[in-house]
Amino acid sequence: MQLFIAEKPELAKAIVAGLGGEQRSEGYYDCGASYVTWCYGHMLKLLSPEDYDQRYRIWNLDDLPIVNIPWHRKPADDAGRQAQLKTIIRLLKTADNVVHAGDPDEEGQLLVDEILAYAECRVPVQRLLINDNNIKVVRRQLSAMRHNRDFAGLSAPAEARSVGDQLYGFNLRRAYTLAAHAKGYQGVVSTY
Numbered sequence: 001m002q003l004f005i006a007e008k009p010e011l012a013k014a015i016v017a018g019l020g021g022e023q024r025s026e027g028y029y030d031c032g033a034s035y036v037t038w039c040y041g042h043m044l045k046l047l048s049p050e051d052y053d054q055r056y057r058i059w060n061l062d063d064l065p066i067v068n069i070p071w072h073r074k075p076a077d078d079a080g081r082q083a084q085l086k087t088i089i090r091l092l093k094t095a096d097n098v099v100h101a102g103d104p105d106e107e108g109q110l111l112v113d114e115i116l117a118y119a120e121c122r123v124p125v126q127r128l129l130i131n132d133n134n135i136k137v138v139r140r141q142l143s144a145m146r147h148n149r150d151f152a153g154l155s156a157p158a159e160a161r162s163v164g165d166q167l168y169g170f171n172l173r174r175a176y177t178l179a180a181h182a183k184g185y186q187g188v189v190s191t192y
Helices: 009-019 079-094 104-120 135-144 148-182
Strands: 002-006 023-025 027-029 034-038 044-046 071-075 095-100 125-127
Touching: 002 009, 002 071, 009 095, 023 125, 034 044, 034 079, 044 104, 071 079, 071 125, 079 104, 095 104, 095 148, 104 148, 125 148
Parallel strands: 002 034, 002 095, 095 125
Antiparallel strands: 023 027, 027 034, 044 071
16 A cells, blocks of 8 residues: 655645545545545654653753753644544555655655654655646656655755754753843743
8 A cells, every 4th residue: 555645635635636536534535555644734843851851840050951862753732633643653554655745845855754753664655746736747746756765855954953943942941031030030031
């Protein structure tokens, strides 16, 4: 069974139209030899410092800087995303091969790559690049898929930004908040 993982429901519908034939199920389309499922943006989020170590629940300057390397992910808090992620992972367990159909940009590459890594996907993965949901374009791209490893460098900058933003954000927020508390301020200082 071939599993397509689209970045958005609209793209999943376009892929289904390009493949021809479909039966809608909960969280995916059954197109005979292929299933097509979708994401709702990032389905996973980076672990927070507290997820790594309970001592970080109490903010302390002596703990800074906090560096969570290697970083890990967990399902997003949103119940709809969690349910869809479970569907994707369940389908991945039965797939003979996967087609990564994230948007053809850095975030689109990371969005599906992180799911594949989280699910410890071990089957071959192809990359489908679609930037227009027109049926002619979709069909042309379905016959021009490449190996996903050719695009590994595309997700690296998006992942670096995500991890860097998190490290910068929670370290500075804690440092500024603790410094402000020492001066009598109550509350959390935003770093945005």
